[in-house]
Amino acid sequence: MERPQQTEKIRVTLKRSLIGTIQSHRACVRGLGLRRLNHTVEVENTPAVRGMIAKVSYLVKRED
Numbered sequence: 220m221e222r223p224q225q226t227e228k229i230r231v232t233l234k235r236s237l238i239g240t241i242q243s244h245r246a247c248v249r250g251l252g253l254r255r256l257n258h259t260v261e262v263e264n265t266p267a268v269r270g271m272i273a274k275v276s277y278l279v280k281r282e283d
Contacts (some may be wrong), residue, residue, distance in 0.1 A: 234274040
């Protein structure tokens with residue numbers, strides 16, 4: 220039986236408020252699993268997730 224591959228993780232922290240932002244940007248932040256300021260989550264390093272982070276890069280801090 221093969222072992223499942225370990226996917227690389229990216230830590231993302233919400234650094235700016237969502238007040239006054241575009242609805243699609245709020246949806247990206249929620250899709251990343253971020254709920255409040257200074258909340259940090261670890262997400263898988265996939266092209267979709269990297270695109271979401273790039274879209275809201277002015278709101279979040281990324282740590283590899």
